[in-house]
Amino acid sequence: MRRFIVVGGGISGLTAARDLADAGHDVLLLEATDRLGGKLRRGEVAGVTVDVGAEAMINRRPEAVALATAVGLPVTHPTAATSRVWTRGALRPLPRTLMGAPLDLDQLEASGILSPEGVTRARHQQVPHPDGDVSVGDLVAARYGDEVVDRLVEPLLGGVYAGQARAISARAAVPQLLDLLTRDQISVPDPPTAAAPVFAGVPGGMWQLPEAVAAALAGSGRVDVRRDVVVREVRRTPEGLAVVADQLGIVSVEAADGVVVATPAAPTARMLADLAPVAARELAGIDYASSALVTFAFRADPDVTAAIDVGASGFLVPPVDGRAVKAATFSFAKWEWVRAAGLDKLDHQTDLLLFRTSLGRHGEEQALQVPDDELVRASLEDLAAATGLTAAPVDAVVQRWGGGLPQYAVGHVERVARIRAAVAEVPGLAVCGAAYDGVGIAACVASGHRAAGEVAAAG
Ligand SMILES: Cc1cc2nc3c(=O)[nH]c(=O)nc-3n(C[C@H](O)[C@H](O)[C@H](O)COP(=O)(O)OP(=O)(O)OC[C@H]3O[C@@H](n4cnc5c(N)ncnc54)[C@H](O)[C@@H]3O)c2cc1C
Incomplete structure (x- = not known):
């Protein structure tokens, strides 16, 4: 039996802690605030x-x-209720799109979201051939024109990333779009009516997900959850790794066989500044x-x-x-x-x-x-x-x-590869969370599983 530390009690860290406990390990989970769940609240x-x-x-x-x-x-x-776009003075039906790239130009025209000139440009599609990564906005603009970006891609990306279409990487955020828009012919079948719903929720609210995971951790008897503990540093010791933890001004050093850091990029960068400086520099560049x-x-x-x-x-x-x-x-x-x-x-x-x-x-x-x-x-x-x-x-x-x-800027996929390579050089260290391979809850859960697997497999 080994002992692992998970830093950060959002859904990514909770997932990693659960996997490690399920595999029979002891886990210490350290959360900076007085509440688990992070962005689920x-x-x-x-x-x-x-x-x-x-x-x-x-x-x-x-x-x-x-x-x-x-x-x-x-x-x-x-429910079956559908979204609207409030633009050009009216609430208009949202046509079928892939993150704002129209999948049905007749529907797009009928929606009134674009001006007549915008529709004409969208119909005169030009196939982009980007050299490497490109922003979602530049990719869609090259094919359908700027108005599609301004009136469809921007609001959709604004919803998911709170981001700007002309800055966010197509490869990192919507890789399917690169594949679709660089083809000569686009054929996207209508979704079958019985297809699985795109989204799911929990009756009573998604905030219950971290709470239920935390309850399962408490029931396992293997996980010690400490709140109000800010981790300042992860360091190497002769036996493995240790974290420097600050609980309301009282600083302690906790040793472990492995550490999963499941915090946003800025605190992760600070924690890894000495242990994995290349990863820390790259992390500090994520806005x-x-x-x-x-x-x-x-x-x-x-x-x-x-x-x-x-x-x-x-x-x-x-x-x-x-x-x-x-x-x-x-x-x-x-x-x-x-x-x-x-x-x-x-x-x-x-x-x-x-x-x-x-x-x-x-x-x-x-x-x-x-x-x-x-x-x-x-x-x-x-x-x-x-x-x-x-x-x-x-x-x-x-x-x-x-x-x-x-914000997954152009080049994000390569940046994450550099971070992962630098982290992998430290035995027993893994990172997970929204900063890497997807901001959605499902992607964060996946990254938590991956990080738990990595530290458990090491040494
Ligand atoms: C307003 C908003 C709405 C969203 N809506 C959706 C949605 O509907 N669907 C969806 O799929 N995704 C949505 N997302 C995205 C998704 O919720 C988040 O990306 C995801 O929950 C992040 O989980 P995480 O565990 O990686 O990070 P976080 O939730 O940020 O958790 C990280 C935890 O680490 C702790 N921490 C930070 N520093 C330290 C430290 N030094 N020591 C110890 N602990 C520390 C923090 O306090 C926090 O609890 C939304 C995001 C936001 C902001």
């Missing part, structure tokens, strides 16, 4: 518990759904975007239900339209459990409708440097302009995610 809005961080997991790859099921959580799927989510509860009065089209799951907003919000998610229309959670909630007799807006893109951090009230006000102004909603909310809760999402 719950909040209370007008007495209803909802996600104020990540709210869905991809269903078309197995890792996150498999983890949820393994720790005893039920899995649900979004992060900040964003904020405002979750609202509205009384389900007729003027509110009339304004919010319940056929829509929400809308995305292209940056060129100059609005404050980049998206709105009508959570009550997207998730049956959110609608149910709002029933009879106000004074036990009036239904509440919960939904959220999101604000903030990479490079636009100053827009978030205002008081919470200002983010609420700007969101309500945009909601009113988009939907006609003028009622006052019963409650509004702001959750900020400073440095929440890593």
